[in-house]
Amino acid sequence: MLTPRMFAAGVIVAGFAAMLVVNWPGHLEFDSIRQLLEGRRGIYSNWHPPIMSWMLGAFDAAVSGGALFVLFDGLLAFGALLSLLWIVPRPSWWAVAAALVIVALPQLFLFQAIVWKDMLFADACLAGFVCLAHTVQHWNSIPRRFALLGTSALFVSLAILSRQNGFIVLPCAALALTASVGRIATRRQGYIYGAGFLLCCALVAGAANAALQLRAAKAFGPTEQLEDLQLYDIGGMLKRQPDMPLPILGREKPPLAKALREKAPHLFTPVWQDRLIGDREISSWIPSSVSAVARQWRALIVAHPGTYLAVRAKDFGWLFLSQHLHECLTFAVGVISVPADLNAAKLPFRYDDRDAWLNDSYATPLMETPAFSHPFFAVIGLIGLVVLLRRRRPADFAMAGLLIAAFLYTLSYFFVSIACQYRYLYALDLSAIASAFYLMADLRPLEWRRRRAAAST
Numbered sequence: 001m002l003t004p005r006m007f008a009a010g011v012i013v014a015g016f017a018a019m020l021v022v023n024w025p026g027h028l029e030f031d032s033i034r035q036l037l038e039g040r041r042g043i044y045s046n047w048h049p050p051i052m053s054w055m056l057g058a059f060d061a062a063v064s065g066g067a068l069f070v071l072f073d074g075l076l077a078f079g080a081l082l083s084l085l086w087i088v089p090r091p092s093w094w095a096v097a098a099a100l101v102i103v104a105l106p107q108l109f110l111f112q113a114i115v116w117k118d119m120l121f122a123d124a125c126l127a128g129f130v131c132l133a134h135t136v137q138h139w140n141s142i143p144r145r146f147a148l149l150g151t152s153a154l155f156v157s158l159a160i161l162s163r164q165n166g167f168i169v170l171p172c173a174a175l176a177l178t179a180s181v182g183r184i185a186t187r188r189q190g191y192i193y194g195a196g197f198l199l200c201c202a203l204v205a206g207a208a209n210a211a212l213q214l215r216a217a218k219a220f221g222p223t224e225q226l227e228d229l230q231l232y233d234i235g236g237m238l239k240r241q242p243d244m245p246l247p248i249l250g251r252e253k254p255p256l257a258k259a260l261r262e263k264a265p266h267l268f269t270p271v272w273q274d275r276l277i278g279d280r281e282i283s284s285w286i287p288s289s290v291s292a293v294a295r296q297w298r299a300l301i302v303a304h305p306g307t308y309l310a311v312r313a314k315d316f317g318w319l320f321l322s323q324h325l326h327e328c329l330t331f332a333v334g335v336i337s338v339p340a341d342l343n344a345a346k347l348p349f350r351y352d353d354r355d356a357w358l359n360d361s362y363a364t365p366l367m368e369t370p371a372f373s374h375p376f377f378a379v380i381g382l383i384g385l386v387v388l389l390r391r392r393r394p395a396d397f398a399m400a401g402l403l404i405a406a407f408l409y410t411l412s413y414f415f416v417s418i419a420c421q422y423r424y425l426y427a428l429d430l431s432a433i434a435s436a437f438y439l440m441a442d443l444r445p446l447e448w449r450r451r452r453a454a455a456s457t
Contacts, residue, residue, distance in 0.1 A: 005085050008095040008441065012085075015103025016078040022354060023113030025067035029332040032115040033341045036060060040345075046221030050212040051161040052117040065347060066115035074112045076123035076155075080130040081434060087133050087395050088441045095441035102437055105371055106331065106363055107429045114332055114423075121162035122427035125169050125405060126434055128155035132173065133398035136180040153197060157204040164222075165412045169405045170205075174198035176401025180394045224287045230297035231282065232273040232418055235264035236311035237300055244304065248296040249289075256285040256293075270318035271327055272419035318420040319413055322374050325367045328420035333358045374410075374425050381406065381432035384439055399435050406431035 028036070035048050039057020044050035059068035081102070085091050102108060111119055131152035138144040156173050160166045178194030238244055242265050249257035259281045267276040277283060301308045318324055335342070335350035342349055370376035381403050388400040406428045413424060 003091075004093045004095050004441075005091045007093075008085055008091060008099040009082055011096060011099035011103060012078055012082045015099070015108060016074055018103070019074060019078075019109050019112055020071070022358070023070070023110065025063075025065055026070035027114045027333050027355075028066050028335045028337070028347070029114075030337045030341065031117075032056075032066060033335075033337045033345050033347065035117070036066065036115075037341065037345055042215050044212060044216045046216055047225065049117060049162055049164065049166075050216060051158070051208065052120060054212060055120075056115070069115055070113050073119050073123050076127045077108065077112055077119075077430065080123070080127045081437060083130055083134065084434065084438045085441060087130075087137055088438070091441040092444050094443040095437070098437045098440035102433050105433065106366055107371075107426065107433060110331060110333075110358060110363055111423070111426060116332075116423050117162050118423040118426045121159050121166055122430045124155045124159035124162060125166075125427055126402065126430055128152045128159060128169070128173060129176065129398050129402035129405070130434070131155060132177055132180065132401070133395040135177075136184055136394040136398065139181075139184055139394075149193075149197065153200050153204060157201050157208065160201065160205040161208055163409075164225075165409065165416060168408045168412060170198060170201050172401045172405035172408065173201070176398050176404075179397040179401075183392065183394045183397065223290055227286055227290050227293050228273060228277045229416060229418055230293050231260070231277060231286075232268070233308065233311060234260060234293070234297060234300060235268040235276045236315070237304060237307050238264040239268045240307050240310060241304070244300070244307070246296060246300075248299060249292055252292040253285060253289045256282065256289055259285075270315050270420060271324070272421075274419075312414055312417075315417045315420075316414045319417045319424060320374050320378075320410065322372060322422065324420060325372055325422065328422065330367060330372065330422040331363050333363070372422065374422075374428055377429040377432040378407075378410070380436050381428065384432065384435035387439055388435065399438055402431050403435055 031048065035053045036056045038044050038048075038050075038053035039055070039060060042057065044053050055072075056066065056069055059066070059072070062068055085095060088095070112123075129152075131148050135145055135148040135152060138148060152173070156169060159169045174194045174197050177197050178190040180190070181193045182190030234246075238260060242261070246257045246260065249260070259279070263279055263282065264276060267279055269275055277286070318328070333351070334355040335347055339349075366372055385400055385403045385407075388396040388403070410425050410428045417424070
């Protein structure tokens with residue numbers, strides 16, 4: 001007998017196959033190819049999380065390019081969504097309708113095939129929390145319990161390693177496990193398992209990062225990235241108040257102070273930092289001015305907190321509100337980068353008929369709809385979070401933890417946003433989609449009404 005679970009599972013599997021057929025062997029742009037080159041050379045610049053470069057290099061050794069990475073990412077996302085059908089005791093026919101919608105969304109149909117670290121982070125995060133939900137579902141089977149916990153720890157560790165601010169995921173996962181175990185066992189066990197999970201993930205992620213750093217370049221990637229952010233903030237503040245004093249830079253790095261004062265009001269834009277940071281005169285002082293820029297940045301925040309917050313709010317608004325999709329990098333199709341990188345990677349430029357269809361007939365028309373709206377998915381996620389925290393089944397805490405992690409990750413960009421690229425908050429969209437699918441699969445309004453009627457008689 002065909003059940004809603006079987007129909008919904010078939011839709012998800014078909015959606016995964018369609019994503020691969022239409023997008024294979026994946027889409028790569030400037031960042032993707034730079035990380036692929038790092039992976040091939042085995043030397044990591046730390047401008048991007050080294051785990052991404054290492055994985056691309058490992059997959060590329062088997063099949064040249066990003067194809068296997070796309071397959072891995074897709075299996076994580078679609079596999080996690082598929083497995084949610086086995087957490088819900090008896091999925092309803094709403095699961096089929098929900099599955100038909102989600103596999104057609106660009107978050108699954110297109111983004112999963114773009115070789116970006118943001119997809120890896122979101123997919124690993126989703127898989128980690130879904131494994132936690134399965135853990136509490138199979139709590140009474142000790143072998144399954146620890147196998148699922150170990151798998152979850154690996155995925156959560158991968159998420160931590162995949163984005164510079166990915167550490168936010170870990171405490172959310174540990175607290176979700178603590179609440180889930182406290183619900184089905186005792187609070188003491190919940191605290192023990194939560195603390196153990198936190199420690200295990202921290203050790204795995206720390207050891208993996210330490211191993212990757214053995215092959216890191218001597219360039220100070222993270223240091224320069226932080227200075228770039230600070231210069232970007234200073235530039236934004238100068239655009240708002242051109243006469244704002246820069247006493248520290250004026251005393252220690254007068255040419256940089258002069259360049260910022262003259263150029264920042266014209267070069268600063270919420271679209272991205274590159275116009276300002278990439279200016280020849282300003283960039284020539286990076287990283288020789290790291291200490292002076294950091295002290296000047298802190299002094300400006302203390303002296304002008306309102307201006308700093310206004311700059312940060314505008315940057316975050318451009319990223320989160322999704323109102324400038326045609327000005328910001330929203331998606332990428334084909335294999336496109338500077339010729340030198342394409343030649344170094346031995347990859348031909350690609351923008352074929354399938355890429356043109358994806359760009360012109362699929363993704364671009366959807367940019368005018370909620371399908372490309374972080375606020376829309378944030379609302380979906382908030383509704384899901386309220387329902388999950390009110391219902392409070394053991395597995396619900398894991399899905400609630402996923403949403404809380406996505407919200408906190410999103411909020412972290414208030415302080416670190418340097419561009420309005422849609423992919424930065426992709427994890428918010430995917431988490432909301434997963435939680436909505438999980439809840440829709442268990443939606444039985446007629447059954448609820450019969451239960452209420454029976455209880456009232």
